[in-house]
Structures are given as structure tokens and as C-alpha cells.
Amino acid sequence: LFDYTDCPEGPVLPGSHSIERFLGEEQLLHILERNYADRKVCAAQLLSYQGKLKVPLEYMIIEVIFGELLRLPTSRHLEICYGSLLLELCKLQPSSLPQVLAQAVELLYEQLDTMNTDCLDRFCSWFAYHLSNFQFRWTWDDWAEAVSLDPLHPKAVFLQQALHRCLRLSYHQRVVELVPASFAPFLPAKPVPDYRFEKEGADGLPGAPVAARLSSCIRSKCTPEEALEVLAELPNPLQEDEGMEPAYNPLKIQIFVETLLYIASKSFSHSFAGIAKFHYVFKTLASTEEAQICVLRSTYDLWHNHQQMMIGLVDKYLKTQIVECSAVANWVFSKDLAPDFMRPYVWEILHLTIRKMIKHVRKLELELEEAKNKLSKVDPDDKDHPTEEMIERMEEKLEATQSDLKNLFLIIFQRFIMTLTEHIGQCEVEGTNFQTYWFRWTLGRLQEVFFQHHEHVFKYVTTLESLLFTSDIDPHVLEVFQQFAALRA
Numbered sequence: 119l120f121d122y123t124d125c126p127e128g129p130v131l132p133g134s135h136s137i138e139r140f141l142g143e144e145q146l147l148h149i150l151e152r153n154y155a156d157r158k159v160c161a162a163q164l165l166s167y168q169g170k171l172k173v174p175l176e177y178m179i180i181e182v183i184f185g186e187l188l189r190l191p192t193s194r195h196l197e198i199c200y201g202s203l204l205l206e207l208c209k210l211q212p213s214s215l216p217q218v219l220a221q222a223v224e225l226l227y228e229q230l231d232t233m234n235t236d237c238l239d240r241f242c243s244w245f246a247y248h249l250s251n252f253q254f255r256w257t258w259d260d261w262a263e264a265v266s267l268d269p270l271h272p273k274a275v276f277l278q279q280a281l282h283r284c285l286r287l288s289y290h291q292r293v294v295e296l297v298p299a300s301f302a303p304f305l306p307a308k309p310v311p312d313y314r315f316e317k318e319g320a321d322g323l324p325g326a327p328v329a330a331r332l333s334s335c336i337r338s339k340c341t342p343e344e345a346l347e348v349l350a351e352l353p354n355p356l357q358e359d360e361g362m363e364p365a366y367n368p369l370k371i372q373i374f375v376e377t378l379l380y381i382a383s384k385s386f387s388h389s390f391a392g393i394a395k396f397h398y399v400f401k402t403l404a405s406t407e408e409a410q411i412c413v414l415r416s417t418y419d420l421w422h423n424h425q426q427m428m429i430g431l432v433d434k435y436l437k438t439q440i441v442e443c444s445a446v447a448n449w450v451f452s453k454d455l456a457p458d459f460m461r462p463y464v465w466e467i468l469h470l471t472i473r474k475m476i477k478h479v480r481k482l483e484l485e486l487e488e489a490k491n492k493l494s495k496v497d498p499d500d501k502d503h504p505t506e507e508m509i510e511r512m513e514e515k516l517e518a519t520q521s522d523l524k525n526l527f528l529i530i531f532q533r534f535i536m537t538l539t540e541h542i543g544q545c546e547v548e549g550t551n552f553q554t555y556w557f558r559w560t561l562g563r564l565q566e567v568f569f570q571h572h573e574h575v576f577k578y579v580t581t582l583e584s585l586l587f588t589s590d591i592d593p594h595v596l597e598v599f600q601q602f603a604a605l606r607a
Contacts, residue, residue, distance in 0.1 A: 119181045119225055125174045132173065142173055146182045154195055154203070161206035176211065176218040180204075184222060187244060188237040191569035197240055201247045219248075227261070230272035235562025236569060239462055242276055246283030254284060258297045265300050270460060270555035278304040279462055285309070286426050309424035313380040325352050329373045336381050342398040349374055349403075366409035374399060375416035379431070386430050393434055400440040410445035415454045425463035432467050436474050443526050446471045451533035460556065465563055468530070472571055475523050482516045524578055527571075531586050534564045538595050553594075561598055568602040579603050 122131045132139035146164060153160035164179050187193055187200040208216050226233070226241060233241070249256060264273040285293050285306050294305060314320060315329045323329075332348045349370045356364035374396075382392035393400070404410045414432065421427045435441040449455060450468050458464055489504040489512055538560055545552035568575055575582075587599040 119184060119222060120177045124221065124225070125177055129171065129173050131177055138173075142169060142178055143182050143185075145169070146178060147186070150182065150186065150203075151194075154199055157199075157202045157206045160203055161210055164207065165210055176215050179207065180215075180218050180222050184226070188234075188240060190234060190237070191572050193240070197243060198247070201244050204244075204248065205251055224260075227273065227276070230276055233272065234565075235559060236566045238272065238276060239279070239465075242279045242462075243283055246280050246287060249280075249284060250287040254288065254292070254296045256296075258301065262298065262300055265303060268555055269303070270559060272555075274304070275460075275559075277301070282306045282425060282461075282463075306425075307423040309427065311380050311383045311420050312423060313376060313420060315377070316380075324355070325369050325373045328352050329377050332373060332377050333381060336378060336392075342396050345374070345396060345399050346402060349399075365406045366403065366412065368409075368412050371403050371409060371412045372416045372419075374403060375413055376420045379417065379420050386427070389427070389431060390434055393431075393438060393440070397438055397440070400435075400438075404440060407442065407445045407448070410441040411449045411452065413441060414446065414449045415452075418455065418458075422458070425461065429463055429466055429470070433470055433474075436471060443471045443475045443522070444529055447526060447529045447533070451537055460559055465566065468567070469570055472526065472530075472567075475519075475526055476571070476574055479516070479519050479523050482512070482519055486512045486516055523574065524581070527575060527578055528581075528586070530567060531564075531582060534560070534567075535586060535591055535595060538564075539592060542592055557594075561594065564595070565598050565602070568598070572602070572605075575602075576606060579606075 120131060121134065125131045132142070146167060149163045149167065150160060153163050165175070167175055167179075183200050183204060186195075187197065193200070204219065208219065223245065230238060261273070261277060264271070264277050267274045269275075269278075281293055281297065281301075281304050284296065290306070290308050297305070314323060315326055315333075320326055328348060328351050332345060335344060335348050352367065352369050352373065354364055354367040355369055356367070378392050378396055379389055382388040400413065404413045413435065417431055417435075418428065421431065432441075432446060436443065436446065446467065450464055451459075455464060486509070489509055493504050493506070493509060538557070541557060541560070542552045545554075582599065583603070587596055589596070
């Protein structure tokens, strides 16, 4: 990150390939790894490094910490660990360390063009967290040139993402006041619900009278059954004359989801309580994957201006099994979400979905292992010990869940390939270069999925190679997979 020209007068920073630089960084990393659990002790130990008179210590400490924060495939510890450590260092060394840290931020900002997508997300998340502890003060004017860049240029994306992250740690008006007026294109929208039945001309929308009755019913503390009775009045737009009854009614789902979440829009707690109370209605209306995608679409229609709420609600849907992981994966790549496809919160949702499935598999594995151990040490007098039949059922459940996880990865990678291939084909028809910023970001997100979940994806490398990442797909897409597979070749 730094070279000797970046450091002021004082000890000279050893060259990046010198043994002195390597040994110094290794020693600082050892101090970090030994004390990371206690930020105060860790910061004090780093600043007390025995060779501090021979090197520009602040520069080397900052470089080591950022190296760990932006480590691939993942950082060793939680990102907040490095953020809180940097805060502590700034408190202990207020005369010099904040200036070095600001210099590091400027250098990283200038290198965004070549930064890995996942690293850019982490850098941005840390930056917003750090600013929130210093009243969001920053020399924003120095980055004003980013306003004139392509909206998907890494610098423009970084600034837009940073302000969205700041919003999570503050409030909208505060974020608006942070930056110059010229930064308006980067500012997040006001995080309020967009309820279609309260807009001008809403009376003419399909189902508007039912939406009004349902709203009144929910506010009067109706039961889930009473809510379903109100919704029963709605026709099914998918119903053909004298045809089979469709598997779900998109109009019922749209009106129910948007109305309930709008009434409960005061806070996360209100929304979660509403979902819990009307869980039966969700399960009744969304019994198929198409219906579950419709639930997600309706949620997005209402809350598309509030990214954090979207993440929280999708997480709640998964926890309460209102939607399946496969439905979320297919929704992320759907045309409905195309306007936000490049926004990082969408990928947060995808990764939390994958982690949710992985966690479920691990839970079942531990339960099965525990049951087998109990069976092997069975006490004749213990009436609660597991039986062979119970073990078989647990094994079947685990196999089914492992299959679901494998299918989830297959869905995700297939949708990546389809999306990227469609983009390349469209560009060829239009006679334009397909290697746009959009293409670069999407490839970066594909690599991010490989990296963040590498332990599990490696189990399916052979299947992925034979079914999806074959020689007939675009070489740029195939290269991402081949580079990943080569890591354990």
C-alpha cells in the first residue's frame, strides 16, 4: 500500500520486497493475531512494537490491518474487529495515526479500478463505520470528480455505496447534509414505503376496494382467518375461462403483503410482529416457489427505497420458512430486481440465503452425529435413547437438505451464466463492446460467491464442471471458474 515516498521525514520505510519489510509486517501480524480479541490491548501492543524506532510504525500498522481486512477469500476475523481496532489506535495516537489512515484511504480510493469486488464492499463498509465514529467528517470535495464518471465506475459505486452504508448508521437528513450538493446522484432515496394504494388515482387499481377493507380489518386486530376471508373476494388474474385453478393468486399476495407491511412500516419490530401474527396467511398464499417469488416482489415494490429493511424482511421470511432459499436465488436474478441488480444489498441478501442453508445443513450434521454417539453408548435403562429408525430418518433428512444446498448453488451459478451470456448476446446484436462496467461487476459477484463459500462449493466442482462451466460458455465466465478450481488442483 505504502512506499518510502509516502512517508514524511523520519525512519525510512523498507522496500516492499525487502526482508526487513516482510519480517516487520509478520511481527505486527503476530501481535494482531495474539491480541485481536481485546482491541485496547491489541492497539497498545502494536504501538509498543520493539522495532518502532527503525521503521515508520504507523504506516506499517495501517498496512497490516488493511491487508487483513481485505484478505481473500475472506478476512480471518469479523470486519468489525479491524474497524474497532483502528478506532482504538486513533484514540491512542491522535497526533499522527488519523492522518496516516486518511492517506491510506486516499491511496485505496485511487486503486478502486483494480480492486476485487468483495474487497471494495468491505472497504466501503469499514469506511462508513469509521466515519460514523467521527461525526461523518471527510473532505468530500476531493472526490467531486466522481460525479461526472459512469454511474457504474468503481469510484462512483464506492461513493454511492458508502452513503447508503452511512444511512444505516445515521438518518436520511444527516446523510444529505454530509456531502456537497453536487453529490446528489449518489444520495440514497428517503427510506419510506412506496404503497401503491395511497397514491393519486389508486382507486382505479385492481383490488383497491379489497385493499382498503383489508387495511381496516388489520388495524382492527383481525385474525389471520378473517384476513383470508377478505382476500377471498379477489379474482385470480391467472385464471383462464373454465381452466384449472392456478397454483397461486398474485393479486392476493400483492395486496396482502403490501398492505400488511405498510401498516407495520413504523419499525423493524412492527414488521416482524406483523409477519409473525399473519404467518398462517403467508403460508397459505405462498405454497409454491412462484408464489414465494411473488411475495418477494411485492415486498420489493413496497420497500425498494429502504435497503436495510429489505435485507431484514427477506432474512425473516427465510427464518420463518415463508420463502425457500431457491425462491430467493431465482428472485435475485429476475427481471423484477434488474434496477437494483448492481446494488450491494442484493448480494447481501443472496449470501445470507446461502449461509442460512449451510447453517441448516451443519445443524442436521451435528444432530445426527450426536444421535449416533448416544446410540453407540446406549444405556439399557435409558428410555429416551435414539433408535435405528430415528437415525435412518435423520440421515434421510440430512441427505435431502444437502441436496437442497447443492441445488441452490446450481441455481445460482446457472443464473449467473444465463445473465452474463444474455448480456454478451445483446451487445453482439447491438455491435457494442460487452466488457462494460456492468459485465465486470457481475463477474466480480460470481467470483465473490466462489470465494465466500469456497469450502462448500469445492465439494461440487466436478458437477459444476460437467453441467454448467463447460467449454462452450464464454471464456471470460469460464475463466472465473477455472481460476477457482485451480486453487485446489
